[in-house]
Amino acid sequence: MTQAIAFIFLILFTIMMVLVGVYASKKSKTMEGFLLGGRNIGPWISAFAYGTSYFSAVIFIGYAGNTGWQVGIGGIWIGLGNAIIGCLFAWLLLARRTRIMTHTLKSSTMPEFFESRYQSKNMKVYTALIIFVFLVPYCATVYKGLGYLFSQIFPVFGAHGDVVCMLIIAVLTAIYLVLGGYVATVMTDFIQGIIMLVGVVVMVAVVVSNPVVGGFAEGFSKLRAIDPQYVSITGGNMWSFLLMNILLTSIGTWGLPQMIHKYYAIDDERNIHKAAVVSTVFATVIGVGAYVVGAFAKLYLNNQLPDGGNYDAVIPQMLMQALSGNIFTNIVLSVILLLVLSASMSTLSSIVLTSSSAIAVDLMPVVYSKYNKTKQMILMRILCFLFIAASFVFASFKIAFIMQLMSFSWGVVAGCFIGPYIWGLYSRKITRAGAWAGMLAGIVVVGGGTLYFTFTCAEGPAAGFKIASNLSQNMGVCAMAVSLVITPVVSLFTKQLPAEHLDQTFTQIRAK
Numbered sequence: 001m002t003q004a005i006a007f008i009f010l011i012l013f014t015i016m017m018v019l020v021g022v023y024a025s026k027k028s029k030t031m032e033g034f035l036l037g038g039r040n041i042g043p044w045i046s047a048f049a050y051g052t053s054y055f056s057a058v059i060f061i062g063y064a065g066n067t068g069w070q071v072g073i074g075g076i077w078i079g080l081g082n083a084i085i086g087c088l089f090a091w092l093l094l095a096r097r098t099r100i101m102t103h104t105l106k107s108s109t110m111p112e113f114f115e116s117r118y119q120s121k122n123m124k125v126y127t128a129l130i131i132f133v134f135l136v137p138y139c140a141t142v143y144k145g146l147g148y149l150f151s152q153i154f155p156v157f158g159a160h161g162d163v164v165c166m167l168i169i170a171v172l173t174a175i176y177l178v179l180g181g182y183v184a185t186v187m188t189d190f191i192q193g194i195i196m197l198v199g200v201v202v203m204v205a206v207v208v209s210n211p212v213v214g215g216f217a218e219g220f221s222k223l224r225a226i227d228p229q230y231v232s233i234t235g236g237n238m239w240s241f242l243l244m245n246i247l248l249t250s251i252g253t254w255g256l257p258q259m260i261h262k263y264y265a266i267d268d269e270r271n272i273h274k275a276a277v278v279s280t281v282f283a284t285v286i287g288v289g290a291y292v293v294g295a296f297a298k299l300y301l302n303n304q305l306p307d308g309g310n311y312d313a314v315i316p317q318m319l320m321q322a323l324s325g326n327i328f329t330n331i332v333l334s335v336i337l338l339l340v341l342s343a344s345m346s347t348l349s350s351i352v353l354t355s356s357s358a359i360a361v362d363l364m365p366v367v368y369s370k371y372n373k374t375k376q377m378i379l380m381r382i383l384c385f386l387f388i389a390a391s392f393v394f395a396s397f398k399i400a401f402i403m404q405l406m407s408f409s410w411g412v413v414a415g416c417f418i419g420p421y422i423w424g425l426y427s428r429k430i431t432r433a434g435a436w437a438g439m440l441a442g443i444v445v446v447g448g449g450t451l452y453f454t455f456t457c458a459e460g461p462a463a464g465f466k467i468a469s470n471l472s473q474n475m476g477v478c479a480m481a482v483s484l485v486i487t488p489v490v491s492l493f494t495k496q497l498p499a500e501h502l503d504q505t506f507t508q509i510r511a512k
Contacts, residue, residue: 010168017172017188041186043271047278048193049186050262053350054086054253055196055286060293065314067245068294069305071238072223072230075294078246079287085250087283091263091276094254097425097509098263099272104508108264109354110257110417111362117424117505118432119497126439128358130416131257132387135355138409139348139391170392173348174385186265188349193282199335200289207322213296222299230295244473251480252410255418258354293318348388356383408446408469411476415442419483427488428502434491441483449475 041049067075102108105116110131115124213219220231229236253259266275293315300318305311319336360380419438423430450468457464468475496502 014172016191018175041265042267043275044278045186045190046262046266046271047275047282049189049350050087050091050259050275050279051282051286052189052193052196053258053262054082054283055290056348059287059290061312061315063245063249064290064294065297066311067242068291068297069311069314071235071242072232073220073292073295074233074235074238074242075291076288077233077235077242078249079284079289079291081246081250082287083280083283086253088276088280090254090259091272091279094260094422094425095263095266095272095275096269098260099266099269100508101425101505102264104505109357109362110260110421111358114420114424114435115362118420118435119501120432120435123432123435123439124362127417128362130413130442131358132355132363134409134412135258135351138413139351139387166392169348170388173352174388195335197282197285200286203319203336204289204292207293207296207318210322212299212322219296219299223295226298226303230298241473244477248410248473248476251418252414252476255414255416255421255480255483256410257413257417258350260421261350261354348391352384352387352391355387356380359383408450408472408476411446411472411479412442415445415476415479415483416440417442417483418480419485419487422484423487423491428506429491429496430487431491431494431496433494434487434489437490438483438487441486442479445479445482446472446475449478
């Protein structure tokens with residue numbers, strides 16, 4: 001019965017996504033329409049697009065399971081940090097200047113922004129390559145997160161259940177994204193966002209009210225009996241692990257191109273505050289809800305980590321125990337399946353659009369002089385297919401550390417871009433050399449740190465890479481910090497950009 005109900009929900013969801021793609025295809029005839037929706041996206045749609053791109057299946061399957069198991073209820077600080085720092089502060093501090101400056105510089109992608117802001121075509125190429133290469137593993141984590149839950153709900157597919165699930169995500173996302181571009185993405189994001197909100201509220205209510213937990217008060221008491229640390233609001237002796245995850249997942253969004261892209265497309269600067277509030281409320285419900293559920297996983301699994309120590313299997317097995325049984329709980333489980341599916345597809349489509357544009361819009365015009373707009377639209381759609389396929393193949397490998405894999409990707413991409421991007425919005429004094437120094441931070445810190453731990457470990461490279469994986473959050477935070485510090489420092493000692501260029505870049509911001 002569980003499989004039948006879930007399958008019906010899945011079919012209805014599929015039909016809805018395809019219809020949206022067909023409808024949106026009428027509004028995606030030009031490159032600006034395909035990439036930015038004509039820069040005419042309202043605050044509610046923009047806010048939901050931002051929130052659904054923020055939270056993929058990784059938060060429910062990877063982060064909530066891992067953090068809930070190791071930290072307990074203190075994990076809710078990650079959700080609150082994501083809401084306040086990653087949404088509210090990000091919108092209020094970055095959105096207005098980004099929208100105005102990208103209009104002034106006529107940039108529709110992050111590589112174009114860097115090229116125009118720092119007058120460097122090489123910087124555009126470098127940025128495009130970083131986006132395309134390092135967002136592939138990020139996409140893989142999106143696939144893998146849902147695959148674990150899908151395999152539990154549909155055991156009929158056996159050992160290949162996760163691959164079948166990933167294929168469904170890939171095909172559905174490819175259909176509506178290639179047909180409708182950014183308009184289809186934000187329309188489906190709005191629908192998927194509503195599903196996510198309903199799903200999280202229902203999931204928390206059912207999980208906490210189950211006799212295994214017995215409500216919040218009894219649940220906290222049971223966790224305290226296992227270890228008082230699990231009810232410590234500061235995370236107990238896991239406070240540093242908690243802090244690194246808050247910083248990486250909250251401040252990291254300030255440098256991720258698929259998140260910044262939402263600022264480009266909002267229709268009016270006066271709507272930014274509304275979008276900030278809506279996205280913050282959305283993130284609070286999703287983030288806090290996910291980590292609350294993760295905190296009680298130990299009670300459902302008798303404090304035994306499943307599958308030989310696989311944190312990614314925690315939430316799927318917990319939900320199957322909590323929600324299998326009668327028709328009501330089966331419906332709830334189906335809603336949660338759609339919740340995680342929605343989270344996965346919305347994030348995947350946003351990343352694919354960003355990555356494909358890095359090649360079609362940013363890289364190809366540099367390396368191919370006869371490139372034209374007609375070829376650009378064709379290549380853009382082809383690349384969307386190829387990127388989804390590449391990330392699907394990558395995800396098909398048996399990688400059981402999706403939280404760490406996403407941290408590697410976030411660390412490199414955010415570490416490369418956050419300094420040059422934020423300082424570039426606010427300061428005329430940032431030089432081309434300073435921006436380059438900041439952009440190299442992600443590669444040097446995360447890549448160098450990973451190589452160091454991998455090849456200096458006395459127990460061998462495999463053990464060393466495991467150490468690097470466990471420290472991926474720390475390296476990502478360090479990369480962002482280095483980028484933010486080194487960008488202005490190098491700019492103090494290097495040649496300034498032409499005054500007339502800076503006047504043109506900042507005039508509209510000051511005028512408004």
